[in-house]
Amino acid sequence: MWLLRVGAILFMASLAGCANVPTARISDVTPLFHDALFKPPAKPIDRRAIFAVDASMRRFLAEEIVPQARHMDPRQALLNALGAKLRIDYDSQMTRTASQTFAAHEGNCLSLVIMAATFAKQLDIGVTYQQVYDFDTWSRDAGFAVLSEHVNLLLGPRSQTVKVHQGGTPMIVDFLPSRQVADAVSRPIPERTVIAMYMNNRAAEVMVGGDVDRAYWFARAALEADPGFANAANTLGVIYLKRKHLAPAERAMRYALQREPGNISAMSNLSGILAAEGRTAEAQAWVKRLARIQRRSPFYFYDRGVKAMQAGHFEEAARLFEKSLAQRPYDVQSHFELAIAASHLGDMRRAREQLGLALKDSTSPALRAIYAAKLRHLELLN
DSSP, X not given: OEEEEEOSSOXXXXXXXXXXXXXXXXXXXXXXOOGGGSOOOSSOOOGGGTTOOOHHHHHHIIIIIHHHHTTXXXXXXXXXXXXXXXXXXXXXXXXXXXHHHHHHTEEOHHHHHHHHHHHHHHTTOOEEEEEEEEEEEXXXXXTEEEEEEEEEEEEOOSSTTSOTTTTSOOEEEOSXXXXXXXXXXXXXXXXXXXXXXXXXXXXXXXXXXXXXXXXXXXXXXXXXXXXXOHHHHHHHHHHHHHTXXXXXXXXXXXXXXXXXXXXXXXXXXXXXXXXXXXXXXXXHHHHHHHHHHOSSOTTHHXXXXXXXXXXXXXXXXXXXXXXXXXXXXXXXXXXXXXXXXXXXXXXXXHHHHHXXXXXXXXXXXXXXXXHHHHHHHHHHHO
């Protein structure tokens, strides 16, 4: 089953079908909901918590940002405070609200965007949310294939009535270096979509954690926030699939494809549903359509590399992991497996290099600690 969430460093989404799609309304998604199939949440899903400012954030604003903003561009004052004082570490494990990100000093790209936008609004800085293309990664967790999107934040002038690009170079809030994303293809997205992305992420995260009931309510909230957000419909469909409710799962996938005809996650999931129901011809039609967009599974070379490693064919494994990295350049696991293959081949320089890249691109503090320890061990062997 295939999910999509925002917040790994990277993102891939099909551009097909993004333009000229009519605005969706809540009435369009209401038929997709089947509340009676899921246990009610112990605590209501509250979208207001996403951008809420707590007392510690207000203190930080008053003591660290506002004094600087009196003497310089408030955007720069905000960036200085985010970089020098907060030092947010990248963590893909959970999408956090603004206050949670501030407290933990950790978050994914969406968490960073939410927190930075919250501070920017307090300073009357205009914000433009952006979905950024061509920075993509796939991961697998608890039997799910997860495609992660990338978003960042463009800080505009102090007055939101002035166009973003007036008054100098726009300033970008992003985990990636500004020079790396400045020329990237991106599109502005409204705040309702950011809210939907947050809810969709939480749905994916709690479902991977095993709480399917709670995942349903997050996915529902995502579609209520932005009925046109196809990825939330796909996630809702996966939730129905987990409970083996094939008919509502199919409706959700078809809705996702109506909104975004090139959504590869929904295509793959729909073809699987149709095959399970014995509708082979229709399933194959979707498989062929998917193949025209995505020639190979994102894990094709990695899985073959693992099999070669298990058979002791380390040269072949190294070649396959290189191909995996050509397909998914920031895949931490491929870097790690290539390091192991290199060590079996006696190429310790390459093993250290690949472990260093795995450490650099790791998406959680726990993984960074593991790879740092392995890298230290290799360096001691040198």
